[in-house]
Amino acid sequence: MSDALAILLVLPLAALLQGAAFWSAFHPPAGLGPLACFLALQALAAAAEALLFRRLMPAAQREPSRAALLHLWALSFFVPCAGGLLEVLASVAGARLAIAREARTTDIVGRPEFVSHLVSRVSHAAGTRVQARLANRHAATGDRLAALVAIQQLPTRTTGTLLRELLADPVDDLRLLAYGMLDQAENEIVNRIFACEEALTRASTEAEQLALHRQLAELHFELVYQRLAQGDVYHHAIAEAEMHARRAQALAQGERDAALCLLLARLALARDRADEATPLLERARELSFPRERLLPWLAEAAFRQGRHAEAAAIVGELARHAGTPALKPVIDYWTR
Known part of the structure; x- marks a missing residue:
């Protein structure tokens, strides 16, 4: 049966039953309770209206039919005529105003390739304003303590100097917290050094010895790089780092290790x-180490040897690459 024919058949019936329900509310039949008579006729009228309104709704919203009919019957029963009609109008408006969404397809992509020479370009938050507030001895102690806690997650190489200055701060809490942070950072590296030295005594293959000597050289240099070593400890750490780097380089597989050459170069600059x-x-460059990563140290070596024109040329080459934010002031100075 078509929708138009069904509407023509059900509409008069629904109107007749709804009219009878309203009539019985004001003129109840003799011998029948007025409320019971009205509710019975209203239930029949609501059923007829539910059938009518379901035919008027968009096709996509007519299913499931039982739920739709029950919903429309309840609306028509409690809000005669208007309830079901409003539902139909809302359904039609929703169907007209619905925005078609494009189907979102998914695809499988391969694992991205790790590019080792880009690691050095990852920059950490400098926390300049936090460090400035911490260095201000006229600031409230609570604010300075909060600032000190905030820089705990920053690399020690950026906060080491400030933490050592705080060791002479008049506020006891700041001194103790700064000492604890420095001591913790140093102990972590020292414990790793002890573990590697113990493993080195048990190493049986040349590959294991190479890996452990290289790691020991890097760990000793880390004490220098993070500014945890001072005075005689500083020179001892450099000497130990160079010794292990030389021993690693003396092994067969270490002869062509470009990273060891770079580490030895940085140790030479530190001395x-x-x-x-x-x-x-x-x-290191001959051993295929990325040249753009060597540029800062090449420029520093040239500058320390008094070859300023060459240093300026190297910095100019560095400016054409995406350098780290820490190098930006140097690049701006030499290229302006």
Whole structure:
């Protein structure tokens, strides 16, 4: 049966029953309770209206039929005529105003390739304003303590100098917390050094010895890089790092290790021996180490040797690459 024919048949019946229900409310038949008579006729009228309104609703919203009919019957029973009609109008408006959504397809992508030479370009938050507030001794103690706690997650190499200055701060809590942070960072590295030294005594293959000597060199240099070593400890850490790097390089597989050449060059710069650093940096480049990562140390070595024109040219080359934010002031100074 078509919708138009069904509407023509049900509409008069629904109107007749609804009219009878209203009539019985004001003129109840003799011998029958007025409320019971009205509710019975209203239930029949609501059923007829539910059939009518379901035919008027958009096709997509007519199913499931039982739920739709029950919903329309309840609306028509409790709100005669208007309830079901409003539901139909809302359904039609919703269907007209519905926005078609494009189907979102998914696809499988491959695992991204790790590019090692981009690791150095990852920058951490400098926390400059927090450190400035911490260094201000006129600020409230609570604010300075909060600032000190906030910089705990920053790399020690960026906060080491400030933490050492706080060791002479007049506020006891700041001194103790700064000492604890420095001591914790140093102990973590020292414990790893002890573990590697113990493993080195048990190493039986050349590959294991190479890996452990290299790791020991990096850990000792980390004490210098994070500014945790001072005075005699500083020179001892550099000497130990160089010793392990040389021993690793003396092994068969270590001869062509570009990272070891770079580490030895940085150790030479730390000992203010730029003339030794330059050949090591050139050797690292010959061993296929990315040149853009060597540029800062090549420029530093050239500057320390008094070759300022060459240093400026290297910094100009560095400016064409995406350098770290820490190098931006240097690049701006040499290229302006």
